[in-house]
Amino acid sequence: MRMTSECVVQHWHTTFLEVSVILRSKPTPFVGLLTEIVNQGKLVSDEIIINLLSKRLETGEAKGESGFILDGFPRTIRQAEILDEVTDIDLVINLKLPESVLLEKCLGRRICSECGKNFNVASINFKSENGRPGISMAPLPPPPQCVSKLITRSDDTEAVVKERLRVYNEQSQPLEEFYHLQGKLLEFDLPGGIPESWPKLLEALNLDEHEEKRSAAA
Ligand SMILES: [Zn+2]
Numbered sequence: 001m002r003m004t005s006e007c008v009v010q011h012w013h014t015t016f017l018e019v020s021v022i023l024r025s026k027p028t029p030f031v032g033l034l035t036e037i038v039n040q041g042k043l044v045s046d047e048i049i050i051n052l053l054s055k056r057l058e059t060g061e062a063k064g065e066s067g068f069i070l071d072g073f074p075r076t077i078r079q080a081e082i083l084d085e086v087t088d089i090d091l092v093i094n095l096k097l098p099e100s101v102l103l104e105k106c107l108g109r110r111i112c113s114e115c116g117k118n119f120n121v122a123s124i125n126f127k128s129e130n131g132r133p134g135i136s137m138a139p140l141p142p143p144p145q146c147v148s149k150l151i152t153r154s155d156d157t158e159a160v161v162k163e164r165l166r167v168y169n170e171q172s173q174p175l176e177e178f179y180h181l182q183g184k185l186l187e188f189d190l191p192g193g194i195p196e197s198w199p200k201l202l203e204a205l206n207l208d209e210h211e212e213k214r215s216a217a218a
Pocket of ligand 1: 117146
């Protein structure tokens with residue numbers, strides 16, 4: 001949910017730390033090795049990640065950054081435990097979508113082989129179910145000049161997406177309980193794409209009044 005994180009960052013004027021980006025950007029003796037590891041999608045040791053992250057947080061604090069949002073980290077209980085030793089996390093937002101919707105959305109991704117732009121041909125209309133509100137996500141169709149040049153990324157296959165979900169359920173889902181027990185977990189059922197989700201997320205964070213004032217002032 002990178003786009004949602006970017007919206008939150010804009011709203012709060014916080015710093016968006018995407019861990020894979022930090023790993024690629026940090027100029028350390030590790031960097032060559034790290035770039036190689038990250039690009040290959042291999043696991044970087046928790047100690048290396050935390051080491052780089054805490055240095056990045058220190059630098060940010062020295063520059064007067066008022067806060068930060070981590071996206072894509074921590075992914076395991078072990079990482080969360082080490083993270084607790086280097087910084088205080090105020091809130092964890094669990095952005096939730098049913099697996100069937102995630103799968104459909106991933107399988108709908110297309111890239112134009114000529115201009116490189118991303119599109120999505122999936123049209124999601126998920127009926128409300130067991131108290132979970134319905135979800136609607138409009139497709140992001142390509143313009144006419146791109147239609148004949150669309151390709152699918154090799155890892156946007158059902159098998160790969162299902163494997164990612166399996167790894168999430170095995171390694172990352174226990175984090176929900178971990179942060180719930182710390183009283184920091186906010187569960188958020190995504191109602192759709194960013195236009196549908198953003199106002200509801202602000203509401204869930206009790207930031208919607210603030211948003212209205214800002215809009216009125218703009
Ligand atoms: Zn194109």
